[in-house]
Amino acid sequence: MGSIISQKTLFNETIPPLVKVILTFFTALFLEASTFALNDYYDLQIDKINKRTDRPLVRGDIQPKTALYLFYVFFPLGLLCSFFVNMTCFIIALITALLSVLYDAKMKKIKLIGNFYIAYIMAIPFIFGGATVLDYNTISFSGINPAIYTIAFIAFIAGAGREMMKDVMDFEGDKKKGVKSFPKYIGVRKSNIISGLFYILAVILSFIPYLLESFSIYYHNIAYLLIVLITDIILVYVSLQLIFNKSPNMKLFRKLSLVAIFIGLIAFLISAFVNI
Structure with a gap:
């Protein structure tokens, strides 16, 4: 959505270049899949207490080690895709990905901080999308x-x-x-x-x-x-x-x-x- 709005306002077009659309999609897909897998891994015990049967690890659909393997595969793939969009998107993706790992490993038990991290995760995809229309070597947030x-x-x-x-x-x-x-x-x-x-x-x-x-x-x-x-x-x-x-x-x-x-x-x- 961020890509479409930026493309429309800057170039009076509603469809960003197809290559950037594909790379942006897979950046989000891989990074979200990796952090969700890591999140479910760390949350397994508390999810059992809260009876979170919507979680695959709680249901026993996949093993905890499998969730970790998914993280190890998808995490670098997501960063790689963002690198080929442009440098601004790569920086956004890198910072967000590192925060995601820190949240899953440490911040989750301090929900006073973790709540605002989740809110950030809901917000940053729009800024990432808005940055996709920038030139490759551009590192700037003012053009969004x-x-x-x-x-x-x-x-x-x-x-x-x-x-x-x-x-x-x-x-x-x-x-x-x-x-x-x-x-x-x-x-x-x-x-x-x-x-x-x-x-x-x-x-x-x-x-x-x-x-x-x-x-x-x-x-x-x-x-x-x-x-x-x-x-x-x-x-x-x-x-x-x-x-x-x-x-x-x-x-x-x-x-x-x-x-x-x-x-x-x-x-x-x-x-x-x-x-x-």
Whole structure:
């Protein structure tokens, strides 16, 4: 999506060069696959406590050693693909990949830090995509369209809110493992309230592209506004439930927040093609 928006605003084209599209896709695929495999390896015991049957290692579909082998193969392949996009993308991929390993190995038990790492992981793909249109030898972040940074920041804020909700859902298992999460320090109720406030901030930020002329294709674009309002309505509803309901259905509202984020991404994508 970052590639499409940057290509549209800089060159008035919506399709980036095919080679860069392929390399970008495989960079994300390989790096995410490698870090997910490493994450599942380190999380195996706590996932068993939390009954995370959605995880293949918990179900016994693959062995822990297999997850490690997948990491060793996919990790360097992802970095190699990013190198052939351009140097800015390679630097982004390298920093993100190293942070991913550090998170899986060390930061995960300190969720006060880990939550914001996950939020970063939700945001950085947009900046990476926006950087794909830069020249190969260029190392610069100033050439990336400001809309990309706005999308990334909204994703970061919403991601932080979702991770705090996950902390509440995993509280019992985390407590047994000694994981330092927000609910441990400030309680479940306050964690829900902070999560709701993050979503409200994301809603406020979603209006910036529509109101500021510097956002070009989104400025006064009714198509963008109509679709993003759906996201905002869902997030406001979830926020109110988290803030005022003492026993919210966390599983339901976390799923709703994911639906809202997905619709928000659709709003940015469609508006790159449709301007009303």
